[in-house]
Amino acid sequence: MEAPAAAQGPAEPSGPSSAASPDSSSPGVEITVTSPEQMRELGRRLAKLLRAGDLVMLSGELGAGKTTLTRGLGEGLGVRGAVTSPTFVIARVHPSLGEGPPLVHVDAYRLSGGLDEMEDLDLDVSLSDSVIVVEWGEGKVEELTEDRLRLRIDRAVGDTTDEVRHVTVTGLGERWATADVSVLAG
Numbered sequence: 001m002e003a004p005a006a007a008q009g010p011a012e013p014s015g016p017s018s019a020a021s022p023d024s025s026s027p028g029v030e031i032t033v034t035s036p037e038q039m040r041e042l043g044r045r046l047a048k049l050l051r052a053g054d055l056v057m058l059s060g061e062l063g064a065g066k067t068t069l070t071r072g073l074g075e076g077l078g079v080r081g082a083v084t085s086p087t088f089v090i091a092r093v094h095p096s097l098g099e100g101p102p103l104v105h106v107d108a109y110r111l112s113g114g115l116d117e118m119e120d121l122d123l124d125v126s127l128s129d130s131v132i133v134v135e136w137g138e139g140k141v142e143e144l145t146e147d148r149l150r151l152r153i154d155r156a157v158g159d160t161t162d163e164v165r166h167v168t169v170t171g172l173g174e175r176w177a178t179a180d181v182s183v184l185a186g
Contacts, residue, residue: 005053029182035163042167043072045184050077050131052101052173055145057137060153066135069151070105072109077131080124081102085135093130102130109136148171149181 024151032040050056056073058066067085074083079094079102086092086107094103128142134141142148150170156162169181 031167033165036068039068040072040118044076045134047076048074053128054131055148057150058135064153064155070133104130106134108140138168147175151155
């Protein structure tokens with residue numbers, strides 16, 4: 001994977017923030033992905049940074065690669081079951097096959113409300129023991145925890161044959177204030 005050109009944003013993240021307040025954020029990192037396999041590999045690398053209690057929010061338009069990234073994340077965490085889009089079931093739990101945390105994969109696309117609808121899923125109960133990945137979670141799950149990792153996946157609009165994706169990773173809160181998310185750039 002290569003970093004995007006300077007015109008698309010900083011390729012090199014700055015050093016970790018010294019402030020560790022809940023509203024602090026880690027310096028973001030931007031990554032260019034040129035194939036679905038590279039997106040899965042990004043998910044596998046991301047798994048190495050995650051631990052039980054982590055909330056990952058994925059955003060991007062339909063077909064951007066959110067589920068592909070989560071598939072790689074599941075592989076990296078060593079969980080049971082094929083990671084597929086949970087669009088119609090809203091959430092899937094993938095138990096760990098080893099000592100790691102389970103993966104809870106949520107697709108909030110069909111949920112119109114905020115945290116009230118999300119509370120029905122009991123994510124706050126699962127959060128301390130699991131890694132929770134929420135697709136389409138912006139404006140819906142931020143109240144679960146001040147500590148979360150946000151990944152925005154952008155692709156060329158209207159060009160369905162272009163496999164290039166630009167992924168922006170930003171850590172929010174004390175948990176991510178000193179984490180080195182630049183290792184995701186490969």
